[in-house]
Amino acid sequence: MVHVVILAAGMGSRLGRPEPKPLTRLASGRSILEQQLAVLGGHSTVWRPTIVVGFKKDLIMEAFPEASYVYNQRFDQTNTSKSLLRGLEATGDDPVLWMNGDVVFDETLMALLDPHLDAETTFVAVNRAEVGDEEVKYRTNDDGHITELSKTVVDGLGEAVGVNFVSASDKHALIESLRECDPNDYFERGVEMMIHQMGRSVLAADVSEAFCIEVDFESDLETANQIIRAR
Known part of the structure; x- marks a missing residue:
């Protein structure tokens, strides 16, 4: 069994909806979070979901009463x-697949990630899309491992799509790096610190061929819905 941690504590102010962003309805009729859990539930791996909540947490907890929850009580002061x-x-020593609670994806993403999950290789899922200021960008070394990971990367190779995995052997290093992060840092800063300060390797797992969209703005939601309708 592998843990999956879904980050659903944020206020989602850029999308501008009254409910937490993971509860945003898609053209399929499912919410984003419901879509995530459905895809994971259909996967061969047995996942144990833990959802990190904050903003209007009761709405999420009522919608998914069977999940485990962790409360970030400082959701409005931290990143x-x-x-x-x-x-x-909250997930012990086990490996963890983690994702942002606003990522819309389907089985095509999991199929591309399966070899890395089977090998228990710490990775950041990425694509080769053109990127702007708001996307988390990345660069790699010649072996395809992450060297830079942030919104401020210059000449990024593409976008980190918000789905990631940490092996059991790398988990403590990531935890220590996250503890050193400033409250307003994105988790990508912790990944960079784990790489550069603790000497760990993080694979850039290319999922460019998969359906996977992080919904930050209304235009992202419309793009995701257009693909869902076409399918």
Whole structure:
């Protein structure tokens, strides 16, 4: 069994909906979070979901009463580094697949990630899309491992899509790095610190061929819905 941690504590202010962003309805009729859990539930791996909540947490907890929850009570004062830290600390020594609660994806993503999950290789899922200021960008070394990971990367190779995995052997290093992060850091800062300060390797797992969209703005939601309708 592998843990999956879903980061759903944020206020989602850029999308501008009254409910937590993971509860945003898609053209399929499912919410984003419901879509995530359905895809994971249909996968061959047995996942144990832990959802990190904060903003209007009761709405999420009522919608998914069978999941386990961790509460980031400082959701309005911290960023994803501290939400991920809470999730990793709550899942013992086991490996963790973690994702942002606003990522829309289907089985095509999991099929591309399966070899890395089977090998228990710590990775950040990435694509080769053109990127702007708001996307988390990345660069790699010649072996395809992450060297830079942030919104401020210059000449990024593409976007980190918000789905990631940490092996059991790398988990403690990531936890320690996240503890050192500033409250307003994104979790990507912790990944960079794990790489550069602790000497760990993080694979850039290319999922460019998969359906996987992080919904930050209304235009992202419409793009995701257009693909869902076409299918």
